Amino acid sequence: MHARRNSVRGAVTGLLLGTAFSALAVTPAFAQTPQSGTQGGLEDIVVTARKVAENLQDVPVAITAFTAESLLEQGATKVSDVARTTPSLTVRESPSNPTAISITLRGQVQTDILATLDPSVGTYVDDVYWSRAYGLNQDLLDLSSVQVLKGPQGTLFGRNTTGGAMLFETNNPNFDGISGSVAATYGRFNERVGTVIINIPLIDDKLAIRGAVQRNLRDGWMKDRVTGDKYNDRDNWAARGKILYQATDNLSFLFSGEYFKQDVSASGRQMLYLVPSGLTAPSAANNTALQSAGAAAAATLTAAGLPVPAGINPFSYGAIGSSGALQAGGNLRNYYTNLGASETELSQGVAGNPNFPSSSPQTYVKTQTYNGTVNLDTFFGAIKFVGGWRRVSTTSRLDLDGSAAPIHTTTGDQTLTQYSGELQITGQALDDAIDFAGGAFYFHESGFDTSSSIALPSFNPTTLLFSGQLDNDSIGTYAQATYHFNDRLSFTGGLRYSVDDKGLTTRNKNMSRATGISVCQIPTASITNDCALRVRDEFDGVSYLASLDYKLSDDVLVYLKTSKGFRSGGQNLRANSVATAIPFRPEVAYAHEAGVKSELFDRRLRVNLAGYYSNVEDIQRTTLIGLPNGTTQTVLTNAGKIRIWGLEGEFVMQLPAGFQIGGTGAYTNAKYKEYQELPSRTNLTGSRLTERVEGVPEWTWSLTGSYEHEFDFGRFNIRTDYSWNSAINLQPYTPFLGDPQGVTIDPNTGKTIAQNIIDATTSPKQGVLSARAALSLMDDKLELAVFGRNLTNNRKVVQALYVGGIGYVSGVHREPVTYGGTITYRFGN
Numbered sequence: 001m002h003a004r005r006n007s008v009r010g011a012v013t014g015l016l017l018g019t020a021f022s023a024l025a026v027t028p029a030f031a032q033t034p035q036s037g038t039q040g041g042l043e044d045i046v047v048t049a050r051k052v053a054e055n056l057q058d059v060p061v062a063i064t065a066f067t068a069e070s071l072l073e074q075g076a077t078k079v080s081d082v083a084r085t086t087p088s089l090t091v092r093e094s095p096s097n098p099t100a101i102s103i104t105l106r107g108q109v110q111t112d113i114l115a116t117l118d119p120s121v122g123t124y125v126d127d128v129y130w131s132r133a134y135g136l137n138q139d140l141l142d143l144s145s146v147q148v149l150k151g152p153q154g155t156l157f158g159r160n161t162t163g164g165a166m167l168f169e170t171n172n173p174n175f176d177g178i179s180g181s182v183a184a185t186y187g188r189f190n191e192r193v194g195t196v197i198i199n200i201p202l203i204d205d206k207l208a209i210r211g212a213v214q215r216n217l218r219d220g221w222m223k224d225r226v227t228g229d230k231y232n233d234r235d236n237w238a239a240r241g242k243i244l245y246q247a248t249d250n251l252s253f254l255f256s257g258e259y260f261k262q263d264v265s266a267s268g269r270q271m272l273y274l275v276p277s278g279l280t281a282p283s284a285a286n287n288t289a290l291q292s293a294g295a296a297a298a299a300t301l302t303a304a305g306l307p308v309p310a311g312i313n314p315f316s317y318g319a320i321g322s323s324g325a326l327q328a329g330g331n332l333r334n335y336y337t338n339l340g341a342s343e344t345e346l347s348q349g350v351a352g353n354p355n356f357p358s359s360s361p362q363t364y365v366k367t368q369t370y371n372g373t374v375n376l377d378t379f380f381g382a383i384k385f386v387g388g389w390r391r392v393s394t395t396s397r398l399d400l401d402g403s404a405a406p407i408h409t410t411t412g413d414q415t416l417t418q419y420s421g422e423l424q425i426t427g428q429a430l431d432d433a434i435d436f437a438g439g440a441f442y443f444h445e446s447g448f449d450t451s452s453s454i455a456l457p458s459f460n461p462t463t464l465l466f467s468g469q470l471d472n473d474s475i476g477t478y479a480q481a482t483y484h485f486n487d488r489l490s491f492t493g494g495l496r497y498s499v500d501d502k503g504l505t506t507r508n509k510n511m512s513r514a515t516g517i518s519v520c521q522i523p524t525a526s527i528t529n530d531c532a533l534r535v536r537d538e539f540d541g542v543s544y545l546a547s548l549d550y551k552l553s554d555d556v557l558v559y560l561k562t563s564k565g566f567r568s569g570g571q572n573l574r575a576n577s578v579a580t581a582i583p584f585r586p587e588v589a590y591a592h593e594a595g596v597k598s599e600l601f602d603r604r605l606r607v608n609l610a611g612y613y614s615n616v617e618d619i620q621r622t623t624l625i626g627l628p629n630g631t632t633q634t635v636l637t638n639a640g641k642i643r644i645w646g647l648e649g650e651f652v653m654q655l656p657a658g659f660q661i662g663g664t665g666a667y668t669n670a671k672y673k674e675y676q677e678l679p680s681r682t683n684l685t686g687s688r689l690t691e692r693v694e695g696v697p698e699w700t701w702s703l704t705g706s707y708e709h710e711f712d713f714g715r716f717n718i719r720t721d722y723s724w725n726s727a728i729n730l731q732p733y734t735p736f737l738g739d740p741q742g743v744t745i746d747p748n749t750g751k752t753i754a755q756n757i758i759d760a761t762t763s764p765k766q767g768v769l770s771a772r773a774a775l776s777l778m779d780d781k782l783e784l785a786v787f788g789r790n791l792t793n794n795r796k797v798v799q800a801l802y803v804g805g806i807g808y809v810s811g812v813h814r815e816p817v818t819y820g821g822t823i824t825y826r827f828g829n
Contacts, residue, residue, distance in 0.1 A: 062150035171242075
């Protein structure tokens with residue numbers, strides 16, 4: 001198996017490199033910013049959804065696109081900001097690793113952040129696939145455009161894109177003279193951001209370089225009422241450099257290097273709900289240890305000047321019964337209310353991790369990315385080779401429960417390295433009757449993903465250790481062509497074949513902190529080889545696309561499309577038994593879509609609509625298992641089938657006197673059609689058809705208004721954005737773990753335990769209002785801007801985690817209102 005895999009890797013690498021250096025290539029020359037349309041009308045938006053530059057309105061694919069100017073005007077500073085005005089897209093910070101984001105698009109979501117679970121929404125930066133969610137929660141820097149492609153991108157962007165793809169394009173060097181900008185921002189919570197961008201042509205029409213660097217600092221806005229520490233701070237570095245060499249009129253080389261580093265206190269969490277009988281000691285003999293821990297915790301709070309209500313602290317005397325279980329009076333839901341926590345000083349505890357001298361939540365991430373693109377213009381089109389290398393290193397230490405007591409601490413360390421090569425061939429044939437795109441893709445990934453978990457350290461001496469060493473290869477070939485029957489009617493068809501060869505070595509152990517002795521979690525593994533369990537699996541699949549589009553007029557396009565997407569299977573990194581070590585199968589999505597793209601009233605109104613219906617088979621889901629010792633384990637399984645259908649719409653209208661309004665809207669209906677838990681995989685049995693679908697709001701919409709006016713002394717622009725979503729299930733509630741019959745009443749709330757868990761893991765419907773106003777002076781060289789984010793100070797829960805084995809829900813609230821100002825000076829062209 002290893003010999004065959006190495007030969008495949010070598011053959012594909014040799015083919016791609018050989019083709020690249022024999023063909024060489026040039027970056028297609030297309031506009032990086034909108035081009036003017038009809039005078040007084042809307043501007044064209046150029047997209048590359050089919051590997052070539054096209055007008056957004058001519059592409060029979062549902063796309064939401066942002067130019068650099070629109071991103072600036074809406075105050076987008078992070079990847080997650082793109083979701084505010086994109087129909088059917090939701091981006092949330094991962095509850096298990098703050099460096100990562102969870103992307104939901106058209107009901108498709110990655111339910112866990114692990115190196116062995118591929119995302120359902122692919123992320124591409126300058127044509128290079130960024131494989132992991134780790135490190136994606138970063139700042140935007142010197143972008144030219146962002147494009148969100150909806151639905152399975154099975155042919156051209158087929159690497160695990162059953163839900164869609166996000167394409168980020170950064171600005172390339174140019175030969176138009178020395179140019180650039182310097183910007184400084186100051187805002188609430190001592191926010192300080194400095195950005196420098198410079199473009200320098202070194203040799204006329206031959207060699208140019210471009211560089212951008214940003215420093216992003218901010219104090220924390222959440223205060224630990226026990227220690228006085230602050231969380232949710234910001235300490236980021238971001239930098240990118242590019243070199244463009246135009247060897248001949250049709251041949252060029254483009255090289256880039258990108259760096260991002262973050263070293264901050266992790267997102268502060270807050271206890272939202274504690275199941276009354278959730279904390280259970282192994283036996284009544286541990287009562288003495290629990291009471292000692294309760295006395296110590298109470299003493300800590302008293303020393304900090306904080307009250308300790310009787311029966312509320314989980315380890316206080318009154319909370320422990322003769323059986324060693326936490327009684328009904330031990331609910332922590334009211335604890336922070338009694339402390340009088342304010343909106344900006346939310347209560348946050350520190351989990352007592354005995355393995356660290358300081359157990360304060362902490363997050364560190366560093367990413368390095370290097371790209372090389374070689375392009376050649378030919379008589380039929382273009383040949384391009386894109387090579388990329390990327391390394392992501394993250395470390396996190398989290399107080400998951402968010403209480404003042406030492407309940408649950410986790411750590412994570414990941415270092416993952418990927419390199420890839422893609423050959424792209426695009427062009428026209430038969431007197432431009434056919435547009436075609438094809439190519440080959442190779443991807444290799446290696447590294448490790450480790451984590452630890454300490455639950456109830458006062459009486460549980462065991463630390464759970466999970467370690468996975470990865471060695472993955474992927475190859476793919478694809479071809480797509482569009483045949484134009486005439487100027488109005490066109491048909492597009494495409495195929496892609498993908499093969500993933502995945503290897504994993506796990507070393508999962510239970511370690512006694514008292515003795516230092518470790519025991520293998522999987523019985524078939526041996527402590528003599530450090531509990532190593534090696535598995536290797538191969539997954540392959542065929543994806544396709546077929547669409548028919550017709551122009552009712554020069555400004556109205558209608559289309560029908562069907563497609564199939566493939567997301568690779570994988571292995572369970574956190575497996576603790578032979579049964580849970582079974583690999584999960586690939587996820588396959590079949591999607592059908594109908595849409596219309598239109599520009600009306602002399603291009604002053606743009607309306608794009610789409611409806612879709614998808615069936616996803618063997619959908620990959622995370623299952624939470626309650627273990628006998630009161631802790632939990634996550635296992636990746638195939639849920640069965642899910643049906644998703646929805647409607648989307650976008651509009652923008654250019655009004656007289658410099659006014660413009662726009663809006664988006666989406667309805668998503670997701671429902672499981674098959675979901676039968678297998679007893680051999682977990683300790684859960686029975687149908688789970690009624691389980692909630694995670695991360696998918698039923699309704700989302702946004703409204704945007706802007707005004708621009710030219711004065712004698714300068715140009716004034718103001719824009720406001722309001723985005724709204726209905727309730728989001730932040731985590732699927734598994735009733736087997738909390739309240740199997742759904743009838744047990746919590747006396748502290750008067751509701752069933754099941755309903756309390758559901759309420760705590762639901763982000764309620766909510767809206768966010770943001771605005772930015774700018775005055776440009778000196779022919780747009782100097783800009784003075786003020787901004788406000790979350791102007792209504794919406795503090796509702798946006799992230800939650802239910803840990804069933806222990807019996808609590810913790811969460812994170814939305815950032816409070818922030819505001820500030822930015823000064824920007826631009827020079828050159």
